[in-house]
Amino acid sequence: MSRYISYEEVLRRCQRINQQYQINQDRFDQIVDYLVDTPRLSNEEKIHQAFQLLLQAVNEEIAGMEATADLQPTCQMGCAFCCYFPIVITKMEADLMKQAINQMPADRKTFIKRHIADYYHRYQDQVDSLGNVDIAGDPEAKLSYKKANLPCVLLNTETNTCLAYEFRPLPCRTYVNYTDPKACEENHMPKETISYDFLYQEYMGAFNELLQVLYDSDEQIGVNYPDDVYQEDLLINWLKEA
Numbered sequence: 606m607s608r609y610i611s612y613e614e615v616l617r618r619c620q621r622i623n624q625q626y627q628i629n630q631d632r633f634d635q636i637v638d639y640l641v642d643t644p645r646l647s648n649e650e651k652i653h654q655a656f657q658l659l660l661q662a663v664n665e666e667i668a669g670m671e672a673t674a675d676l677q678p679t680c681q682m683g684c685a686f687c688c689y690f691p692i693v694i695t696k697m698e699a700d701l702m703k704q705a706i707n708q709m710p711a712d713r714k715t716f717i718k719r720h721i722a723d724y725y726h727r728y729q730d731q732v733d734s735l736g737n738v739d740i741a742g743d744p745e746a747k748l749s750y751k752k753a754n755l756p757c758v759l760l761n762t763e764t765n766t767c768l769a770y771e772f773r774p775l776p777c778r779t780y781v782n783y784t785d786p787k788a789c790e791e792n793h794m795p796k797e798t799i800s801y802d803f804l805y806q807e808y809m810g811a812f813n814e815l816l817q818v819l820y821d822s823d824e825q826i827g828v829n830y831p832d833d834v835y836q837e838d839l840l841i842n843w844l845k846e847a
């Protein structure tokens with residue numbers, strides 16, 4: 606007998622989430638309030654912290670839903686099949702990830718920068734062709750991208766770990782498997798996985814609220830608002846200029 610629960614069982618348990626779980630909007634609002642009311646932080650520091658705190662809030666929401674449905678992810682360290690999907694984020698998020706890398710301790714920063722430079726050298730042709738796929742407009746684009754087997758620019762393919770794990774963006778957090786991990790190994794687009802990408806609404810809603818307040822202040826915010834929040838592209842394109 607399999608030690609993993611079936612997809613049908615996952616769906617049954619997810620119904621509990623729909624029936625019993627309320628997204629904790631206060632969790633997101635409190636982050637905005639805390640940052641707005643903390644004068645010792647510059648606007649740029651507030652935005653930088655918002656990125657980490659709001660992503661953490663997304664993690665906590667997912668954990669709350671999992672507890673409600675008695676679900677435990679079967680995604681494990683060293684399993685990185687989802688790191689071959691196209692990851693689309695905004696220019697602001699990409700800039701915040703680059704800043705986070707630049708603020709890392711020297712050894713780690715140097716390692717990541719070297720990895721990124723090697724990546725673009727090694728995968729240049731694939732990045733050039735896949736970097737132009739129309740993920741939003743072409744229904745087949747995601748599958749074609751996945752089939753091309755191009756690793757994410759931040760995936761260490763020797764250890765199958767993310768080089769910027771604590772700053773990984775929202776799409777990397779909201780895609781979860783609760784069934785046999787073989788589903789991801791054996792299928793380009795496993796139907797057994799669950800997506801919590803609806804949390805983008807709370808995450809980006811809170812971000813926008815904070816940005817609007819900071820934008821109206823006298824101090825620079827270091828973000829071209831609102832353009833940087835609406836400009837989306839693949840992570841493999843954004844990090845070319847890391």
Ligand code: SF4
Nearest residue numbers: 688757759760767777
């Ligand atoms: S950012 Fe990290 S977690 Fe996300 S796809 Fe890339 S390597 Fe994987």
